[in-house]
Amino acid sequence: MDRLANLPWWAILIMLASILFIYSFITDEIYNEVFNKIVVGIRLTITVTSIAYLFAITIGLLTGLGQLSSNIFVRNLALLYVQVIRGVPIIVQIFYTAFVIVPAVITLINLAGDQLAIMGWLKTENIFTKLSVREVNFITRGIIALAISYGAFSAEIFRAGIQSISSGQIEAAQALGLTRFQSLRFIILPQAIKRVLPPLGNDFIAMLKESSLVSVLGVNEITHLGKKYAAASFRFPETYNTLAFLYLSMTLILSMGVKAMERKLKTGSE
Amino acid sequence: MLSIQNLTKIYDGKVLALDNVSFEVNKGEFLAIIGLSGSGKSTLLRCINRLIEPTSGQIIWNNLSITTSSQEEMRFIRRKIGMVFQHFNLVSRSKVITNVLSGRLGYINPTLSLINRFPQSDVELAIKQLERVGIADQAYKRADELSGGQQQRVGVARAMMQDPEMILADEPVASLDPVLAHSIMQYLEKLNKEEGVTILCSLHFLDLVHEYADRAIALNQGKLMFDGVPTEIDDKKFKNIYGQEAKRVG
Ligand SMILES: Nc1ncnc2c1ncn2[C@@H]1O[C@H](COP(=O)(O)OP(=O)(O)OP(=O)(O)O)[C@@H](O)[C@H]1O
Ligand SMILES: [Mg+2]
Numbered sequence: 130m131d132r133l134a135n136l137p138w139w140a141i142l143i144m145l146a147s148i149l150f151i152y153s154f155i156t157d158e159i160y161n162e163v164f165n166k167i168v169v170g171i172r173l174t175i176t177v178t179s180i181a182y183l184f185a186i187t188i189g190l191l192t193g194l195g196q197l198s199s200n201i202f203v204r205n206l207a208l209l210y211v212q213v214i215r216g217v218p219i220i221v222q223i224f225y226t227a228f229v230i231v232p233a234v235i236t237l238i239n240l241a242g243d244q245l246a247i248m249g250w251l252k253t254e255n256i257f258t259k260l261s262v263r264e265v266n267f268i269t270r271g272i273i274a275l276a277i278s279y280g281a282f283s284a285e286i287f288r289a290g291i292q293s294i295s296s297g298q299i300e301a302a303q304a305l306g307l308t309r310f311q312s313l314r315f316i317i318l319p320q321a322i323k324r325v326l327p328p329l330g331n332d333f334i335a336m337l338k339e340s341s342l343v344s345v346l347g348v349n350e351i352t353h354l355g356k357k358y359a360a361a362s363f364r365f366p367e368t369y370n371t372l373a374f375l376y377l378s379m380t381l382i383l384s385m386g387v388k389a390m391e392r393k394l395k396t397g398s399e
Numbered sequence: 400m401l402s403i404q405n406l407t408k409i410y411d412g413k414v415l416a417l418d419n420v421s422f423e424v425n426k427g428e429f430l431a432i433i434g435l436s437g438s439g440k441s442t443l444l445r446c447i448n449r450l451i452e453p454t455s456g457q458i459i460w461n462n463l464s465i466t467t468s469s470q471e472e473m474r475f476i477r478r479k480i481g482m483v484f485q486h487f488n489l490v491s492r493s494k495v496i497t498n499v500l501s502g503r504l505g506y507i508n509p510t511l512s513l514i515n516r517f518p519q520s521d522v523e524l525a526i527k528q529l530e531r532v533g534i535a536d537q538a539y540k541r542a543d544e545l546s547g548g549q550q551q552r553v554g555v556a557r558a559m560m561q562d563p564e565m566i567l568a569d570e571p572v573a574s575l576d577p578v579l580a581h582s583i584m585q586y587l588e589k590l591n592k593e594e595g596v597t598i599l600c601s602l603h604f605l606d607l608v609h610e611y612a613d614r615a616i617a618l619n620q621g622k623l624m625f626d627g628v629p630t631e632i633d634d635k636k637f638k639n640i641y642g643q644e645a646k647r648v649g
Contacts, residue, residue, distance in 0.1 A: 303477070305502060305557075319493070
């Protein structure tokens with residue numbers, strides 16, 4: 130009885146559903162068509178997520194260190210960024226980045242180009258002045274938006290990871306005559322990395338799901354393709370079943386990866 | 400070789416932790432620092448390697464002024480001053496040998512230290528230090544798998560790895576049971592007697608002071624109350640150090 134109760138029934142259910150789905154994709158004509166229409170967006174979904182993720186963790190590490198900096202300006206800038214991002218819905222951030230920040234940055238770049246031309250450093254028509262908002266496609270804007278948004282979330286992970294190292298160890302490193310950089314390199318980061326890797330992995334999974342939001346910019350990732358297909362064919366259940374299945378299989382595989390990594394980090398040593 | 404002159408430390412402009420403390424330590428001496436909790440023992444030891452910035456006063460070591468050294472000079476000085484902590488302060492998730500080797504990091508060029516490799520000679524030296532404290536067989540275990548007494552031996556081995564002229568030990572045995580306490584104290588004694596390493600060690604129990612120290616200084620609320628050989632601490636002096644209600648147990 131106990132053994133039955135402890136079986137991971139939810140996992141078995143998902144597996145059975147997956148088998149059913151895969152069977153339908155092969156045999157059922159409608160499902161087969163839906164699947165083929167949507168699956169081409171997977172590459173874009175993964176590309177958008179991966180590139181945005183790399184930028185996000187870079188921003189996150191710098192912001193996390195910034196939050197712990199003794200420099201008042203740097204620390205407050207980092208705190209401001211994190212607070213603003215946490216207080217605004219991601220979908221609003223995506224619109225904001227795509228239609229406010231990116232055009233504003235382009236305008237600034239144009240102005241800088243004009244200035245450089247006036248100062249005679251560049252020709253009147255140079256790469257900076259010629260850059261127009263339209264040249265920055267919506268895939269790029271979506272990536273920038275996700276990176277800015279998740280940069281703040283991973284900053285918190287890095288900050289907590291660094292702070293979790295006891296002050297005693299930092300003291301010991303100092304007493305050994307290590308420079309600040311050596312302490313960071315040999316004492317703090319090796320331990321912090323192990324603590325931040327699992328939550329960073331979870332962030333990637335969350336980001337993969339959240340990448341569906343850039344569909345509002347018309348980026349042809351799987352959610353947008355699904356939406357377009359469903360609207361044209363009226364095959365709503367088939368489309369959204371397929372869409373959910375695709376996300377679920379990606380996130381399940383990834384979270385199994387994160388779990389395995391967690392186990393390995395728990396037992397392994399330097 | 401170590402001279403402390405009028406050392407004062409005031410935390411946050413409020414807490415007077417060290418009050419005009421002066422004393423000298425000769426090369427090769429084993430000096431115990433005693434006093435109640437909060438009397439300033441840790442503050443004193445940490446001022447000596449400037450983990451804490453003194454408020455005023457001077458510290459001279461081997462004709463170098465520690466109190467006025469730059470950060471860069473301090474790094475060179477700290478290499479030659481080992482430190483042993485009450486709570487060991489090891490990187491608990493790293494291997495024992497890695498912890499011992501970290502005692503060598505101060506000797507490695509910071510710009511070259513990007514790569515995490517120690518020369519074979521250092522690895523051999525680390526094993527030798529672990530042999531000396533009797534735990535060479537634990538070298539490849541994780542530090543947090545060791546018992547407290549074993550972890551402190553790693554702490555001692557790490558300090559020895561620095562090839563120090565002086566060791567500052569801040570209550571190195573306070574979190575160990577008495578039998579283990581003696582074994583750690585014996586390693587410090589051996590370093591002191593056989594290699595001439597000067598030892599400054601804060602201790603809670605007077606019996607340890609009598610057994611291992613050549614000399615003792617006592618602090619009470621940041622003031623130096625006693626400076627002499629441990630056997631000179633009679634009942635009157637004891638009450639000066641530990642307060643009128645205190646009873647001798649050690
Ligand atoms: N970082 C700090 N900030 C403010 N006050 C401090 C700090 N560290 C120590 N103090 C205060 O300075 C005084 C001396 O503390 P210290 O830790 O040097 O004493 P101690 O003799 O080592 O005590 P213990 O036996 O408890 O370790 C105490 O009153 C303590 O509260
Ligand atoms: Mg103390």
